[in-house]
Amino acid sequence: MKIKHLVIGCSVLLSAHSAMAQQKPEDVIRNRQATxxxxxxxxxxxxxxxxxxxxxxxxxxxxxxxxxxxxxGLNSLFVAGTDKGVGYHESQAKAELFDPANSKKVDEVVDNFNEQANQLALLTTIGDKAAVQAQFGKFRATCKACHDSFRVDSTAATPAPAPAK
Amino acid sequence: MKIKHLVIGCSVLLSAHSAMAQQKPEDVIRNRQATxxxxxxxxxxxxxxxxxxxxxxxxxxxxxxxxxxxxxGLNSLFVAGTDKGVGYHESQAKAELFDPANSKKVDEVVDNFNEQANQLALLTTIGDKAAVQAQFGKFRATCKACHDSFRVDSTAATPAPAPAK
Structure with a gap:
C-alpha cells in the first residue's frame, strides 16, 4: 500500500510537470495558494x-x-521553479521542497496528508464526534509536518490581502 | 426535488449568515475568490x-x-455585505446577488450549478469522453448563467496578482 502510494505520488508529479509546462509560475503559485x-x-x-x-x-x-x-494530487501544485514568486502573495514554499534530494520525504508528507484526509472523510460519515476529533488531530499533524519542513515562516498567519488597485 | 433543493438552499444561506457572522468581510471575499x-x-x-x-x-x-x-454550499461564500471589498483582489460580485428580491433566482443558479456538477462527476466515472464533453457543456452553462447576472465584467480574465509587498 505504501509502495503503491509512492508510485502514484511520483507519477502525479511527472504528469504535473508536463501538464503545467505551459502555465506561468505565478499562475501555479496562485492556484496553490487558492487551494x-x-x-x-x-x-x-x-x-x-x-x-x-x-x-x-x-x-x-x-x-x-x-x-x-x-x-x-497536491503534487501538481508544486512545480519546480515555483518556490519563489508572487501568486496572490509571495510564495511561502521553501526551495527544499523542490530539491530532488528531498523527493522521498516530500512524497511521504503528501502521502500522509492524503491518507489522513481520506480517513477523516470516512470517519465523518461513520464516526461520532470523539472519533472525528481524534482523526482531525492526526490529519492536522500531517499539515504541520509539511509546514515545519517546507513552508517559510510556518507560524505566520495568512498574509493580509493586497490593497485595491 | 426542485422544492427540496430550494429549501436546502435557503437553510444553507441562513446558517452561513450565523456561521460567518464573526468572519471579516475581506476574509469571506478571499475565501470566495480562492474557491x-x-x-x-x-x-x-x-x-x-x-x-x-x-x-x-x-x-x-x-x-x-x-x-x-x-x-x-456555494451560498456560504456569499454573505450579505460582501459585494464590495477586497479579498485577494476587488470583489467581482454585483450588489444584485445579495438583494433579497433576487433570492429565488440566486437559489436557482446555485441549484443548477450543484445539479450539473454532481451529474458531471457521475458521468466522469461511468461515461465516455463524448458523454463527459456534453455534460461539461451543460455544467459550464450554469457558471456562465451566474456570471452573466451576478458578476461584474464577466468577460474579464482573473485579475493579475498583486505586486509583492
Missing amino acids: FNVIAANVGRIKANLDGDYKKDQVVKAAAVIQAIANA | FNVIAANVGRIKANLDGDYKKDQVVKAAAVIQAIANA
Missing part, C-alpha cells in the same frame, strides 16, 4: 463544529472537499 | 483533457473537487 486557502477554510469549519455545536452534515461536507483536493 | 480559483483550475484540467489526450483518472479527480465544493 490551501480552501483547505484551511474547511479545516476551520470542522474545527468550529468540534469546538461548538457539532453538525455532522457540515463536517461531512467540509471533509469531502479536503478529501477531493487531496486525491486530485 | 472559484480552485473550481476554475479544475474546469481547466477537464477542458485540457477533452481538448487533448483524455485521461479518465485526471478528469474523475478534477470533477470530484468541483462536486465536493458544490455540495459544501
Whole structure:
C-alpha cells in the first residue's frame, strides 16, 4: 500500500510537470495558494463544529472537499521553479521542497496528508464526534509536518490581502 | 426535488449568515475568490483533457473537487455585505446577488450549478469522453448563467496578482 502510494505520488508529479509546462509560475503559485486557502477554510469549519455545536452534515461536507483536493494530487501544485514568486502573495514554499534530494520525504508528507484526509472523510460519515476529533488531530499533524519542513515562516498567519488597485 | 433543493438552499444561506457572522468581510471575499480559483483550475484540467489526450483518472479527480465544493454550499461564500471589498483582489460580485428580491433566482443558479456538477462527476466515472464533453457543456452553462447576472465584467480574465509587498 505504501509502495503503491509512492508510485502514484511520483507519477502525479511527472504528469504535473508536463501538464503545467505551459502555465506561468505565478499562475501555479496562485492556484496553490487558492487551494490551501480552501483547505484551511474547511479545516476551520470542522474545527468550529468540534469546538461548538457539532453538525455532522457540515463536517461531512467540509471533509469531502479536503478529501477531493487531496486525491486530485497536491503534487501538481508544486512545480519546480515555483518556490519563489508572487501568486496572490509571495510564495511561502521553501526551495527544499523542490530539491530532488528531498523527493522521498516530500512524497511521504503528501502521502500522509492524503491518507489522513481520506480517513477523516470516512470517519465523518461513520464516526461520532470523539472519533472525528481524534482523526482531525492526526490529519492536522500531517499539515504541520509539511509546514515545519517546507513552508517559510510556518507560524505566520495568512498574509493580509493586497490593497485595491 | 426542485422544492427540496430550494429549501436546502435557503437553510444553507441562513446558517452561513450565523456561521460567518464573526468572519471579516475581506476574509469571506478571499475565501470566495480562492474557491472559484480552485473550481476554475479544475474546469481547466477537464477542458485540457477533452481538448487533448483524455485521461479518465485526471478528469474523475478534477470533477470530484468541483462536486465536493458544490455540495459544501456555494451560498456560504456569499454573505450579505460582501459585494464590495477586497479579498485577494476587488470583489467581482454585483450588489444584485445579495438583494433579497433576487433570492429565488440566486437559489436557482446555485441549484443548477450543484445539479450539473454532481451529474458531471457521475458521468466522469461511468461515461465516455463524448458523454463527459456534453455534460461539461451543460455544467459550464450554469457558471456562465451566474456570471452573466451576478458578476461584474464577466468577460474579464482573473485579475493579475498583486505586486509583492
